Amino acid sequence: MDEALLRSLTPGVLTVLVRRGADFAAAEDAVQDALVEAVRAWPAGPPRDPKGWLVTVAWRKFLDQTRADTARRRREDRVEEEPAPGPAPAVDDTLQLYFLCAHPSLTPSSAVALTLRAVGGLTTRQIAQAYLVPEATMAQRISRAKRTVSGVRFDQPGDVATVLRVLYLVFNEGYSGDVDLAAEAVRLTRQLAASIDHPEVAGLLALMLLHHARRTARTAPDGGLVPLAEQDRSRWDTVLIAEGVRILQAALAEDRLGEFQAQAAIAALHADARSAGETDWVQIVEWYDELAGLTGSPVVRLNRAVAVGEADGPRAGLAALAELDTALPRHTAVAAYLHERDGDLPRAARLYAEAARRATDLAERDHLTRQAARLNTCLNRRSPGGG
Template structure:
């Protein structure tokens, strides 16, 4: 029953919000309805669980109205206390997803509110995933609800912001007892099923292709395994096939976007049976497309690595000179290209510097091991 409740709760909340309910009050009403469901359903599960929850939650929301005028306005609007009926056949989860990505929210707040309201995760689960105290996360979510309530529901987040929030969730990976990458894929699947925008398919394909390589990304001792060194027999070929199929459908719409370009690069890596068989010229072409779309210095960094594979390390280093010094992993890329050029001593020094600048422990340890392989001055 827990899975059923988790699936239905966001849909119920979406209905209440669409009917004009205050976001925070609507969620309180949904939680009260869920408490009743947990108490009653083990003995008597209704034929229409969604309709039951909508009815109970709506009554509780009306009962909790702050004034008689507010109560009367709501009751007049839905005088017959409608169940799901014809007006509720569509899934309001997507309305809720866009609302949680409201432009008035910071990315961190949008992520937390999305996981709470749309993902159905508990505040404790979200706090554990982001390694913060539960009270801190509760405050963040409460502030996000107030922000949305104050800003109003007329200007929910646009699609680009929604995709960015979902990708932020995906990139958190697995933490605590919550698989945020899997949760992001679940939510993106729902969005893709209701949208014909090719960038939604592009993001879903990108997630699937990255997720397919997940088990090969870490050694048994927890060490980071670079793409070139991964055991490709561990890749999930079912996810790869699905990702490629989703990507091809998106690209066929001929409206290229950055997520589609990123997914195309990921697909080329997944298609190669070994690192040596990677189609680097085509990878470079896609990086050219991606750089034209985004102008991102991070893309320029990755493109420089691809240039090094296609035209040699010296050409890669030349391309890298146009990338700002403060771009994450720039020093690591310079170390790798320098090693490929044959200057092992300089490469070792750069690996040491890159390790000092690493953004996490696994990356730092990997770069330290790379430095240890090379001769010192």
Template sequence: MIDPSTEALLRELSPAVLAILVRRGADFATAEDAVQEALLAAIGAWADDLPRDPKGWLVTVAWRKFLDLARADTARRSREERLIAEPPPGPAETRDDTLELYLRCTHPALTPASAVALTLRAVGGLTTRQIAAAYLVPEATMAQRISRAKRTVADLRFDQPGNVRTVLTTLYLVFNEGYTGDVDLAAEAIRLTRELAVLSPDPEVSGLLSLMLLHHARRDARTAADGRLIPLAEQDRGLWRRELIVEGIDLLQDALTRDRLGPYQAQAAIAALHADAPSTAETDWVQIVEWYDELLRLTESPVVRLNRAVAVGEADGALAGLAALAEVEDSVPRRTAVAAYLHEKSGDLSLAASLYADAARHASNAAERDHLTRQAARLNQLLRES
């Protein structure tokens, strides 16, 4: 078995090594294969002792592996003739091309699913098996997805990348997958976003990292031991991780001082107000509504409008919340569940019970369906007892 510290080092170094190969002229797909072979070689060679310059060792071995792969592919012979000669031994290059690697992995030519998979493989250093397990798909299926993604970006130049906002969208998609299999994708997304925050001055990177940390801080309180969802109002706030909340708020405040407000900063501000409140009743709902108004100006998202209706219901009463909900189209996911909550808050238990049951039938996952079914059963029991 590979030592955990060595495995962590390999995962840390692999994106930089891949970026160096691509910058030297290697096509992305073959370079990624070469880096994977170099990592496998390192597992055996480093079993007893690490080289003095691990990064330089990986670059040298990966470059040789790439040349071997390129020579074996006759279709790439003309490309091979243009490659620079193998560099002489010495310290590894210190230039950090990781940001460019992020941008390549999230190029607009890729679908969101492909961008996520390629980012986890090339930048995150996860194996195809780990990514497949996290997304609950066969390894062969994920391998095909990653191969297609690599082919798509194989001939893209570094001066034709995506943009940082596309990278943020990809990382947020990873975070929202949560954790399945043997890879905690929420923690992995936070790790990658921390790296990106070092590389990019964009305040939205700090905004996204803040948002992730503030959500992640509440993770232990979100579900019961039996897997049952626990709504925000019923969560044990003593289980919230204060150190993550403090870090998230500090990051947000720093981002806001740069006066370039974006959607992730606005979402983080809302999450910070929830995290700061001792209880749901003591939450500053008026300020949350104001932040949702800012967020709507930035995105015009129907999901934001739906969440705003909930906040309005808390700040100004259920009837005001229902009036705000009337501006949300019926097709928006979870609208029926929000309607059920607001009607219950207004005192119409019969309609609320019916809406909870309807929302349960259209729930996107088992935990949500179970929660909504319980809500309907609870109200029906109250109606029978009244």
């Protein structure tokens, strides 16, 4: 059974049912039933038109359920005529499905879950494993999301920015369980980019590819984090980098700069440097200035402080950091790094330890703890009687 084929066909089949008049929740249930039938029937002889087969079976499942529910008689009147089996329509309505799953009435977590289920074709179990929550919890979340969007008209224009934020959230989850969410986000964003000509869609795809290209170099054999400056750049995927840069350049040429294009430009400058020492930090600071102007995000300004510290020296970075709220996530870790660069190792060690205590991510906590231990070992060796 070609699971990848089934997943790729799922959004198109779901869209056909919704276009025919099925509400989103009922249509999604019918499509899932059709996928179960496909798993049973196709190994004996796959159909010539897989999408058409799925549409026909899903529509019959929907009608069966509609007819069995007396409370839905009025809707049955609209859909009782079953279309004759035949080739599935060539029109790709997947873009509208993206918009529906990223509807502003949904919470970010619900939008992500619904997108993975309806557009990505993942099972509830797979999504639950990826987010490390019980399957029953994820099922409830998806059910609530489906009910929320069931009353939304399918022909309403969608918000591209909301769709991109949802896909970016998926990408940042990385890998967990048996689903590679980073790879899934790249696949879905490629699909979106093929459906719409929009510079920010291209910018997000470029950003994902540039980050994904460094993935294998980000972790040590023991699972520990490897900072960008210490990564083995020979392990970076140069094919993905070249594709990401090419997509980014085409997007920037449209002169409609957005936050994902700016982030991708920063990632491209890192990817272009043959070593950490050759990084064009001055240009990176300029891109962070653009990004800060676009977003007003304090997190962007925090990252900018690191770049300033590299471009103009650690004291300049500390001065930029002093303008920010100390309660910002990673503020203490950035302060530790800049103080170490400035030669104040005792203070840096204390800050690394404090940052480790505040870290919510286990891998990040372990990395910061190691940095504190490294500096404390160095300080002990320097002190009288330190060995």
